[in-house]
Amino acid sequence: MACDRENGPKAFVTGYPIKHSRSPLIHGFWLKELGLAGDYHAIEVKPEDFKDFVSTLAENGLAGGNVTIPHKEAAYAASERLDEAAKAIGAVNTLWLENGKLCGGNTDAYGFAANLDSGAPGWDKADVALVLGAGGASRAIVHALLSRGFSRIAVVNRTLSRAEELSAHFGAKVSAHGWDKAEDLLAGAGLIVNTTSLGMSGHGTVEDFPLDFSKADRNTVATDIVYVPLRTPFLAKAEAAGLKTVDGLGMLLHQAVPGFERWFGVRPSVTEALRSHILEDMAKAGAL
Structure with missing residues (x-):
């Protein structure tokens, strides 16, 4: 028809x-x-x-x-x-x-979760998540994670006060940290989400992404909400460290x-x- x-x-x-x-x-x-x-x-x-x-x-x-x-x-x-x-x-x-x-x-929260359901089934069996960035998109991500039962969500941001606003909004399960704490928090996270502009087209290369994934567990899932480029420096670096990765295009489609x-x-x-x-x-x- x-x-x-x-x-x-x-x-x-x-x-x-x-x-x-x-x-x-x-x-x-x-x-x-x-x-x-x-x-x-x-x-x-x-x-x-x-x-x-x-x-x-x-x-x-x-x-x-x-x-x-x-x-x-x-x-x-x-x-x-x-x-x-x-x-x-x-x-x-x-x-x-x-x-x-x-x-x-x-x-947005629905789209984020549905993308991971498709690309990394079982992702929500993890207990702890690390969210990089505390901008507007981060609220949808944190809401999705809480809805799926995560008991601890660490939000890392260069400006600590922005992360503290998210923690205050969502409650005790969400903690706020400066960027200097990011690598220490990698070890306990079953999911790592990049919501920052780091890695977007024109925002640097794989080498420029300021995070060493060597401390992350190899069963950890890494996902970026950015989809241009499809394989961001964040995802490339996580993949090189042996982590399971899911790109951000599916979030756009599912939402x-x-x-x-x-x-x-x-x-x-x-x-x-x-x-x-x-x-x-x-x-x-x-x-x-």
């Missing part, structure tokens, strides 16, 4: 800037694969215009959409109803309308699933075909 773009639900991804988002590729792939009517496209919205934009979704014929930087906190504030993940994380990345009300959710289901009424699957579709686009853009 051909996809009827005109008569089905219309959804979006918004941010500022937004032109490099791969969300339209993901949702467009599913619409075509499932033969569903609908449309998903990118809409660039300036921060000062965001409140007006989300208040007029219904009159503009939009069923909802994804929200990315810098609008996640503004989407949280604008939502009339929040899901539990959004409440815990303090940010919204998915919007939908329900009985005329603007609802906000956060699927898109719940929103698609809300707007278009069918729950899609993250498949190798979808991953290949996005990798092909990344290769064309020189992002691998």
